Amino acid sequence: MNRPQSAGKPADRDTGATVFVVDDDDAVRDSLCMLLESVGLRYRSYPSAAEFLLAYKPDHAGCLVLDIRMPGMSGIELQERLNEIGAILPVIFITGHGDVPLAVKAMRAGAVDFLQKPYNEQELLDRIHRALQGDGDRRRELLERDLIVRRHGKLTPREREVFDLIVQGKPNKVVASDLGVSQRTVEIHRSRVMEKMEATSFAHLMNMAMLLQEGS
């Protein structure tokens, strides 16, 4: 069995998502890759955590299928390292017998799942799909928030004040009195805010405000 990493078919074209497999056992790794290939998933495999870390960039989408016990850097340590570098890749741990305490620790550190070897392949695939879906959603969400943050950045200080007050549901009259300006001035700022934020409705603007709050 060959140790070097192997590239899978770029089958999940929509997202470009990749299943990253890290397991020190050649047979387990090879068979898992073949399983992924047989259902048309794109994958990359690594025999050690260190080799994966060398190759991985945080913007690589997909999920990580990770053996919990490995010589050198363990799966848990790799997970911690990923958290440190802010990688959002979801992690599915595959564990040997009797590693439940470790798995619990992994789940606390943010793993999405863990499965015990020998696993049910369909179950593993289901979880991989779910993880990929989750990763896609999360990445899209992040992308959207990034966009909103950028739009929000274009607002003038006064427009930001108006934005903060109207998303609290305050009517223009109250905003005007709060800021000590005329109601007419508030109306003008408000339409500029809607325009710059590319809000299609007031409800849309409220949503964006919530996303911004979440991110802060």
Place this chain on the structure above:
Amino acid sequence: MRAPGSSTGARVRAGETVRDWHQRFDAVVRAAGDAILVIDHDGAVEVFNPAAERMFGYQAEQALGGPVTMLAPVPYRNALDTFLRNHLVGGAGAATGAAREVQGLRSDGSKFPILVAVGFVGSGVRPELVAVIRDLTESRAVRAELEERDRGIEATFENAPLPTLSIAADGRVLRANRAAGEAFSCSAQELSGEQILDLVVAEHRAGLAEMLRSVTAGEPLGLGGPEWHYQRRGGELVVGRSHASAVRSGSGEPLMMVLQFEDRTERRRIGQELARVRDDLAHVGRLGTVGELATGIAHEINQPLTAISSYAQACRFLIERGDASPEKLGETLQKITDSARRAGAVIEHLRGFLRKRESERSLLETGELVRGVAQLVSVDPRFQNIDLELDLGAASVPVIVDRVQLQQVLLNLLLNALDAMERDQGGRITVTVSQPDDQQVLISVRDQGIGIPPEIGERVFESFFSTKPAGMGFGLALSRSIVEAQGGRLWFTKNEDRGTTFHLGLPAAVRPTGPADQP
């Protein structure tokens, strides 16, 4: 004193005067050790010699003329009276009675046993009676003492804790004591008359015969071999040291032999039982040790199982998709086979170690023992951070041991070494095989752990002593028992820097010529 008649049997030589004869008779009667009395036909004492004076406590003057019946106590007095009337008064004299045992009566009224022989003098109308009387008091006492001693010897023989047999010169059993009966599972009587050589198993017959021969010949005492086997009802009698001696007549002729032996049947059974218990314990110990390795072992088996399952599932998906080329399938089936073999090998290795078995020694190289165990722990994840160093300098020295049990001991020592070192910290465990001298080979397991506190010391070898939270306190006690049962030693020394070294000394096998098995 009256002159005796001529019927005393003494001959009067020609020319001798009656006076001469008288003097000689008188001297004999005076000197005699037995009491000599002459009784006239009326039953009165006529002669009463000095021995009679001493015996009955009367002076001759007191006795002479008195009735002889005063010397006999009731009821002998009446019998004597009747006797005298019949033989003397009635004149029927001639019959000479054989000596008979009766009782005498002393002047002080005490009775004592006497032996009386009588003869008649003068068979005419007035016969006289001569009585020679021996005091039996002393010989009775001697006889009683002898009888007592006999009973003592009898009791000693009968109750001797060791099975004891007396054997005639021809090998027949004369007598057997109770212990012998018990040893042979029969009654002591049943053993009498048996030929001793028929009681021993065929292969030991010649040895016993030789022992009995040398005892009879008066050669130095024969001691039986380490163990002899006799036959007995319902099985075999195992005999330890045997001891035989000859009983000889005054002239040195052997009359019989006395054979005594130690019944070791029970001891041997207990020995075998102990060995079995030790084997069982060793097995349980192995289960425990392997239990400690369970995580590693399960992992080792799970890996190939996982691979097999995934390969098979992948093939199914490929077939469902119509994407399964024969080449791809063939290649994958081969991978499945490889993985299955890998799982099988793990199980095989374990099974060899876990099989419940009796101790079984074979000749092997010391290095083999160490390498096998090193392989076993290499699958344990806990050893991943441990630098396990093997220094197999004297690895080729042969030993005769039970491989599995010795590997169990080594495994135990390695697991202890691991426990002594803080796992995450890692460290080095060094296993060294050396040969300090021709007689032995030494396997040392050196750790860099926390060491054994001096106040604990040798207690680590006690059963049920453990410093580990989940320890049963079995490992080292059992290990030492296993090692000692195979002629080895197990001890530990404190390292100069840190940690402990356990030493396992085994006798080096001298000749590499096939397995030998010495109990």
